[in-house]
Amino acid sequence: MTAQILDGSSVATQMLASLRSAIADSVLHPTLATVLVGDDPASHTYVGMKTRRAASVGIATRAVTVPASASTDEVVQVVAALDADPYVHGILVQHPLPAQVDERRVFDTIADRKDVDGVTSASFASMSLNTGGFRGCTPGGILTLLDHFEIPLTGRRAVVVGRSPILGLPMGMLMLARDATVTYCHSRTSDLAHQIRDAEVVIAAAGSPQLVKADWVARDAVVVDAGYHPGGIGDVEPGAAERAGWITPVPGGVGPMTIATLLTHTARAAGVDVTPATDATSRVRSDAGVPGSSSNDR
Numbered sequence: 194m195t196a197q198i199l200d201g202s203s204v205a206t207q208m209l210a211s212l213r214s215a216i217a218d219s220v221l222h223p224t225l226a227t228v229l230v231g232d233d234p235a236s237h238t239y240v241g242m243k244t245r246r247a248a249s250v251g252i253a254t255r256a257v258t259v260p261a262s263a264s265t266d267e268v269v270q271v272v273a274a275l276d277a278d279p280y281v282h283g284i285l286v287q288h289p290l291p292a293q294v295d296e297r298r299v300f301d302t303i304a305d306r307k308d309v310d311g312v313t314s315a316s317f318a319s320m321s322l323n324t325g326g327f328r329g330c331t332p333g334g335i336l337t338l339l340d341h342f343e344i345p346l347t348g349r350r351a352v353v354v355g356r357s358p359i360l361g362l363p364m365g366m367l368m369l370a371r372d373a374t375v376t377y378c379h380s381r382t383s384d385l386a387h388q389i390r391d392a393e394v395v396i397a398a399a400g401s402p403q404l405v406k407a408d409w410v411a412r413d414a415v416v417v418d419a420g421y422h423p424g425g426i427g428d429v430e431p432g433a434a435e436r437a438g439w440i441t442p443v444p445g446g447v448g449p450m451t452i453a454t455l456l457t458h459t460a461r462a463a464g465v466d467v468t469p470a471t472d473a474t475s476r477v478r479s480d481a482g483v484p485g486s487s488s489n490d491r
């Protein structure tokens with residue numbers, strides 16, 4: 194049996210279609226500012242993808258680039274100016290920033306109402322405490338995807354591989370808020386294979402190509418591969434699809450959901466009424482039904 198596909202591309206396309214009509218029906222002109230520090234080619238590619246996708250739904254973008262040699266204060270000033278600009282509704286500061294820049298200070302300069310990427314300390318607290326605000330785009334997009342396919346989380350053993358502040362850490366907190374039993378693995382975890390063999394839900398977000406081996410994956414597990422490496426390679430070995438119950442493809446899984454979530458948040462930050470049906474990111478519901486008991490063959 195091969196896994197069923199958590200098709201992020203198709204869900205993202207539906208979200209973008211609803212977004213496009215909601216924006217067209219409004220008098221508002223949502224604008225997203227992207228801040229790119231340095232000249233990392235991959236980061237330019239991501240920002241380019243976001244810009245094109247934004248244009249396709251009627252969201253304007255303003256791309257700000259800052260030299261790779263910039264200090265923390267210089268980047269903070271750029272973000273503060275965007276905070277003060279009434280024509281900018283959302284701000285995305287592309288991660289990672291150069292080593293000399295204090296990423297946390299830069300993120301925390303973003304005003305809460307403009308934090309459409311969900312990266313500030315305040316947004317992290319809201320995600321953890323379930324008190325509103327914008328979710329992180331990648332973790333929020335993953336949760337929307339799991340909800341779309343009605344994957345239950347309540348009571349399930351979920352393992353997150355990675356604990357970065359924009360992805361792994363908030364992902365685990367969101368699943369905890371949904372009553373999963375969450376375990377974090379990271380670079381100092383000594384028994385990664387064992388942890389994954391025991392997991393009913395695996396979120397791979399380590400940034401290490403094919404780190405998660407196919408034969409670690411439990412039968413019928415839900416596998417979300419957030420890794421994204423050149424050549425369409427994820428953090429999970431492709432053979433995992435032979436064992437998992439559900440799996441995200443790379444490409445076509447988490448990536449498109451991240452962008453659709455970012456753009457939905459941007460429209461909402463501008464005041465566009467994006468109905469909950471098109472966006473589960475603002476909705477917190479309790480899981481219907483009983484968690485599936487996936488049989489581990491160890």
Ligand SMILES: NC(=O)C1=CN([C@@H]2O[C@H](COP(=O)(O)OP(=O)(O)OC[C@H]3O[C@@H](n4cnc5c(N)ncnc54)[C@H](OP(=O)(O)O)[C@@H]3O)[C@@H](O)[C@H]2O)C=CC1
Binds near residue numbers: 380
């Ligand atoms: N598709 C999308 O929309 C997005 C995809 N990504 C992708 O997700 C991946 C992770 O991104 P990001 O969180 O920003 O990355 P970071 O490099 O910031 O964090 C990686 C995390 O993985 C952990 N880790 C690294 N190596 C191992 C290992 N061998 N075993 C266990 N844990 C490990 C690290 O542990 P420690 O804390 O101990 O250092 C760290 O917590 C990347 O491939 C990135 O490209 C990211 C954002 C969006």
Ligand SMILES: Nc1nc(=O)c2c([nH]1)NC[C@@H]1CN(c3ccc(C(=O)N[C@@H](CCC(=O)O)C(=O)O)cc3)C=[N+]21
Binds near residue numbers: 331448
């Ligand atoms: N502050 C911040 N927020 C981010 O959300 C963020 C970031 N920094 N830094 C970099 C990572 C990476 N990232 C991706 C988004 C979409 C795809 C995506 O759509 N990928 C397509 C592939 C498209 C193609 O290959 O042409 C897919 O997976 O199907 C990939 C990667 C967001 N990131």
